[in-house]
Amino acid sequence: MxxxxxxxxxxxxxxxxxxxxxxxxxxxxxxxxxxxxxxxxxxxxxxxxxxxxxxxxxxxxxxxxxxxxxxxxxxxxxxxxxxxxxxxxxxxxxxxxxxxxxxxxxxxxxxxxxxxxxxxxxxxxxxxxxxYLNNITDKRQLSNKEKEELLLFYLKELYSLNNEDVVFHAYNQFNNLLEDQVVKEGLYYIRRANYPKWINNESLLKFINDVLLTKKHITLSHGDLSYKNFNKDGYLWDWDRAGVYPVGFDLAWGVVSSFEEKDSINDIYQIALRIGKNVYSKNICEKIIQCNVFVFILICYFRKYKIGKNIPEHVLRFIKSRYRKMYNIYMLIK
Structure with missing residues (x-):
């Protein structure tokens, strides 16, 4: 009826x-x-x-x-x-x-x-x-090494397009990161979490917000570099959210969506950092890369696994070991 x-x-x-x-x-x-x-x-x-x-x-x-x-x-x-x-x-x-x-x-x-x-x-x-594309992505088709190599390849190619002014400026006018689905949902879960007393969640959220809103250190990005959008043959589709985003956004979502839950957030971060340094370090300070990767890994990880008020222990350890250092670095060099 x-x-x-x-x-x-x-x-x-x-x-x-x-x-x-x-x-x-x-x-x-x-x-x-x-x-x-x-x-x-x-x-x-x-x-x-x-x-x-x-x-x-x-x-x-x-x-x-x-x-x-x-x-x-x-x-x-x-x-x-x-x-x-x-x-x-x-x-x-x-x-x-x-x-x-x-x-x-x-x-x-x-x-x-x-x-x-x-x-x-x-x-x-x-x-x-x-x-029409014949080969739709199947997670069983790609090893972790192949996923990492493909992400590295895509990000390098996209970063090289920053030199094309017509492309960069055309996309820059449409991007509003705070309206992005991944960012909105990730921030929702980060804000609602219960943090222990030794984490100052106000400064953590301020740090995240500062990185999100900066107009520096941006790059042309796919916008949804999710594992479901590329395959073993090197195809990359679903460009409907392409735009200019902060360095680390495409990278973090690509890595978080490509690797399994059994990998801790620190393992995911290390993979993303390794790729990020390889792609961006010639033109962007390594500390900025670290800060951006840290923030977007948090956002994407919280979003993918819909982390509730009780934060997993390995995520708490990750935040404790890195966020204060990242925050201080960012305040000095942003």
Whole structure:
């Protein structure tokens, strides 16, 4: 009954984003792409889906509002495989994908990326069609050494694009780190944790905030260098959050998402620091790299494992051994 209630409500409503968000909830709950297409066509007549034969295969849940902002595997009438992604027109997602299509993919040479082959744009929605990738990431396919090597390769290539002014400035105008999903959720868990008396949580949070808000030591970044977004063949996809972020953000999320929970936070930090020094040390002070990696490892680790009020002992040891030293260093050299 809930399904039909939402469906008829959608059919009899006028076009607005509130109704489109309701549509997202319906499509997410029922994973019914045929229904999704029909309602999209009602809301935006210029959305034409008739040239695609859609299979109900969801590659992953994706990031966005329900059905919008997720990738789907589709086939056109010629039997050619594509990835489809639908976003709100003029949204941040749309702006980032458009920049990726019009600017960034022209400059990326060594990283394998999925090209956008066609775009359907309406007043309310934009549909992007990407070339199909055969090999979706499977954690069993990559050793820890291979993961580290791939992350090092991606970060070096992205850092080299800082020299391209057109790329750097195009992306810099869109980034708001405090609105990033990973950062917002990580900070939420860090703030709500119960710290022992020997940790001054106010100074810890001030240190984290200072690093997040600095305009120094920034680099062009993928924005979601999660393990689910790259594979053994060197492909890197899902560039919808690309932008200019502080050094350490891409690195920390890439490392935290790539290695297992059995690795302590200190082990994760050491891996990230090793990669960070290799990528950034020629142009950025090593102490700054240490501070940034420390902060973003904390944020990403708390976010990934949804650490509650009771902080694991190995995380407390990590904070105790490093944060005061990192804080003092940062205050001197920022």
């Amino acid at each position: 809930k399904f039909y209630f939402y469906y008829f409500k959608l059919c009899n409503s006028t076009v607005n984003k509130k109704r489109l968000k309701l549509l997202c909830k319906v499509a997410r709950e029922f994973e019914n792409h045929v229904l999704f297409e029909r309602v999209c066509e009602m809301y935006a007549n210029s959305c034409i889906f008739s040239n695609t034969h859609v299979k109900k295969i969801f590659i992953r849940s994706g990031y966005g509002e329900g059905a919008l902002g997720t990738y789907r595997y589709v086939e056109n009438t010629k039997g050619e495989k594509l990835f489809e992604k639908i976003v709100f027109a003029k949204s941040n997602d749309d702006k980032h994908i458009d920049l990726y299509s019009s600017v960034l993919q022209k400059y990326i040479v060594n990283i394998k990326i999925p090209l956008i082959v066609s775009v359907v744009r309406t007043n309310e929605l934009v549909i992007y069609y990407y070339e």
